[in-house]
C-alpha cells in the first residue's frame with residue numbers, strides 16, 4: 001500500500017470515482033466527471049492524500065485550507081473533506097492511516113484546529129473530534145414582518161447577483177471571522193468558487209458601510225425564498241435584511257433562512273409566526289465537529305481567570321501535560337506540571353470551543369477531574385456556542 005499526496009489535477013483520476021460513488025447518485029456520466037475537473041482550480045491549495053495499491057486508488061482524504069476564530073484568536077484551520085474508501089477496501093484501516101497522516105501534516109503546516117462535517121460522529125470521535133452546534137433554519141411568511149415594510153431605517157439594501165456582490169459579501173464574512181467565536185472561512189482559492197454561484201445577494205449598507213449580506217434564491221412565484229446564513233455586523237444590518245424579506249409579501253409564501261443557535265427569531269416581531277428547526281441526521285445532516293491540533297498555538301485566546309494543569313491522554317498531536325493559566329482575560333499555555341484533570345483530545349476541544357462544561361465532559365466519558373479543577377475550568381472556559389458557518 002502506498003500513501004501519497006496528490007495535486008488538485010490528479011483528483012479527477014483518483015478521488016473523483018471514490019467521492020462520487022460515496023456521496024452522489026451513481027453511476028456517473030462523463031459530463032459529471034468533466035464538471036468535477038472544471039472545479040479543480042478551486043482545490044489548488046487543498047491538501048489531498050490517497051492510498052493506492054497496484055496503481056488503483058483505494059481511499060482518499062483532503063484538508064481545505066481555512067481560518068477559524070476560536071475564542072478570539074483566528075487560527076489556520078484544516079477543513080477535512082472528501083473522506084472516502086472504495087467499498088471493497090473498507091474496514092482495512094485505510095482512512096485511519098490517511099486521517100492520522102493528514103492531521104499530522106496540517107498541524108506541521110501551521111493549522112492549530114480542524115473541523116469537519118461527519119457522516120457519523122462516533123467515527124470521527126476516534127480521531128479526537130467533538131460535536132458543535134448545527135445551524136438552525138427559521139421559516140416564516142413574509143407577512144409576519146409587516147411592521148418592517150415601511151419602517152424608516154438608516155440604510156438601504158441592494159439586490160445583486162453573486163458575481164457582482166462577491167467583494168461586499170466577503171467583507172461581511174471577514175468582519176465576522178474577526179469577531180465571532182467558531183466562525184470559519186475558506187482561503188481565497190476555495191472561496192472563489194462562490195463567485196460563480198447562481199444566487200442573489202441582498203447587501204445592506206448604512207453610511208456607506210456594508211452592514212449585512214445574505215445569499216438567497218427564489219424557488220417559485222408564490223413559493224419559497226430560500227436564504228443561506230444571515231450575515232450582519234449588528235442589529236441594523238439584520239433589520240435591513242429582514243425588511244428586505246418583508247417586502248417579498250405577495251411574491252413568496254415563505255422565507256427560510258439559516259441561523260446560528262444564538263439567533264432568536266421569535267423576537268423579530270409581535271404575533272410573528274416562525275418555525276425554527278435544527279435537524280440532525282446520519283449520514284446527511286450532521287452537526288459539525290472540531291478538534292485542537294496544536295496546544296501552544298492557543299496562547300492568547302480569551303479565557304476566564306484561573307490556573308490549572310491538565311493531562312491530555314492518548315493523542316499524538318496534543319497529548320501531554322499542559323499548564324493553563326489566565327489573567328487579564330488572556331490564556332497562557334505551557335508544558336509540564338502536576339495535572340488535576342485528565343482529558344481526551346475531544347474533551348479538551350469541547351471545553352475550548354465552549355460546547356460542554358467539565359461535568360458534561362465527565363458524563364460523556366471524555367475526561368476526569370479532581371473536585372477543585374471543575375470550577376476552575378468552568379470559569380476559564382465558559383460556555384460559548386460556536387457558529388462555524390462554512391459548509392464543506
Ligand SMILES: CC(C)(COP(=O)(O)OP(=O)(O)OC[C@H]1O[C@@H](n2cnc3c(N)ncnc32)[C@H](O)[C@@H]1OP(=O)(O)O)[C@@H](O)C(=O)NCCC(=O)NCCS
Pocket residue numbers: 022023059083084085086089090091092093094095096097117118119120122123126283
Ligand atoms: C466511512 C469510511 C470513509 C471509512 O473508511 P475505512 O477505510 O473503511 O475506515 P477504517 O477501516 O480506517 O476505519 C477506521 C475506524 O473506524 C471504524 N469504522 C469504519 N467505518 C465505520 C462506520 N461506518 N461506523 C463506525 N465506525 C466505523 C473502523 O472499525 C475503525 O475503527 P478502529 O480503528 O477502532 O478499528 C468508508 O466506509 C466510506 O467511504 N464510506 C462512505 C463515504 C463516507 O461516508 N465518508 C465519510 C464522509 S464524512
